[in-house]
Amino acid sequence: MSKLQQRLMRELQQNRNIKIVKTAEWCIPIRTVDVTYEPVRRSTMDVLMTMLLLSIQEADFGSTQELSELLLVDPLFIEDLTSLMVRVGLMKNEEDYFRLTEKGQQQLEQGVFEEELEVEASTLYFSPCHQSFLTIDVNNDEYDELPELYRYVDREAEQQEQFEESLIMAALQEVDEEETGNSQKIIARIVQVEAQQINDSPCLEFVLYDKEQEILFVRVWNTILNQWDHHLEQQLTDKEQLIWREQYL
Numbered sequence: 001m002s003k004l005q006q007r008l009m010r011e012l013q014q015n016r017n018i019k020i021v022k023t024a025e026w027c028i029p030i031r032t033v034d035v036t037y038e039p040v041r042r043s044t045m046d047v048l049m050t051m052l053l054l055s056i057q058e059a060d061f062g063s064t065q066e067l068s069e070l071l072l073v074d075p076l077f078i079e080d081l082t083s084l085m086v087r088v089g090l091m092k093n094e095e096d097y098f099r100l101t102e103k104g105q106q107q108l109e110q111g112v113f114e115e116e117l118e119v120e121a122s123t124l125y126f127s128p129c130h131q132s133f134l135t136i137d138v139n140n141d142e143y144d145e146l147p148e149l150y151r152y153v154d155r156e157a158e159q160q161e162q163f164e165e166s167l168i169m170a171a172l173q174e175v176d177e178e179e180t181g182n183s184q185k186i187i188a189r190i191v192q193v194e195a196q197q198i199n200d201s202p203c204l205e206f207v208l209y210d211k212e213q214e215i216l217f218v219r220v221w222n223t224i225l226n227q228w229d230h231h232l233e234q235q236l237t238d239k240e241q242l243i244w245r246e247q248y249l
Contacts, residue, residue, distance in 0.1 A: 043183035128157035133171035137226035
């Protein structure tokens with residue numbers, strides 16, 4: 001930790017008008033959360049698929065051969081496409097005719113094609129101090145001796161095990177973001193959420209005095225993010241700016 005602290009101090013004092021008046025080390029709690037979810041592949045519906053669905057919507061077709069002759073496409077190709085669309089629930093075979101399902105009607109109107117993928121699992125990291133999931137730096141250092149807990153930790157929030165689905169969906173989408181050509185992988189449904197252990201993550205605090213502007217401000221380095229943490233800086237500023245003025249001015 002000392003090497004990191006020294007590096008940050010050198011960085012902060014590159015401006016000769018900046019003086020460090022306080023340094024501190026503390027930890028924030030990080031809750032590990034295991035999530036299983038159902039993703040789907042969403043893409044723009046291609047011309048052939050659109051024509052096939054429109055044809056089935058407008059007339060009665062009982063075989064892929066009839067659709068092949070209408071659309072002038074190889075029967076094997078039409079058979080593969082209809083099999084796919086039956087499998088994903090866009091159409092069904094009813095009374096010896098192909099029929100659009102409600103899902104197929106909706107996707108045809110929207111011009112999109114959604115294919116369900118296998119259930120997946122991911123590990124997320126929730127910070128009670130931020131009230132959000134953090135995208136951590138997997139290359140951050142580990143420390144044998146951890147400093148004391150952050151002085152403004154909300155104890156009730158620290159024990160939180162239930163999380164807003166919108167927060168989980170946004171965090172998963174950021175972790176599992178994948179886009180290829182005109183297709184995009186999106187999270188369709190959360191299957192299960194399990195809150196696991198809480199680990200402490202160190203932060204480095206620097207209270208600074210700008211002699212030229214005669215102002216006090218704080219910088220906080222969050223090691224799990226491997227960057228300056230503006231949320232914690234704002235929190236400390238709101239709570240302690242008057243105290244800094246009394247102590248250091």
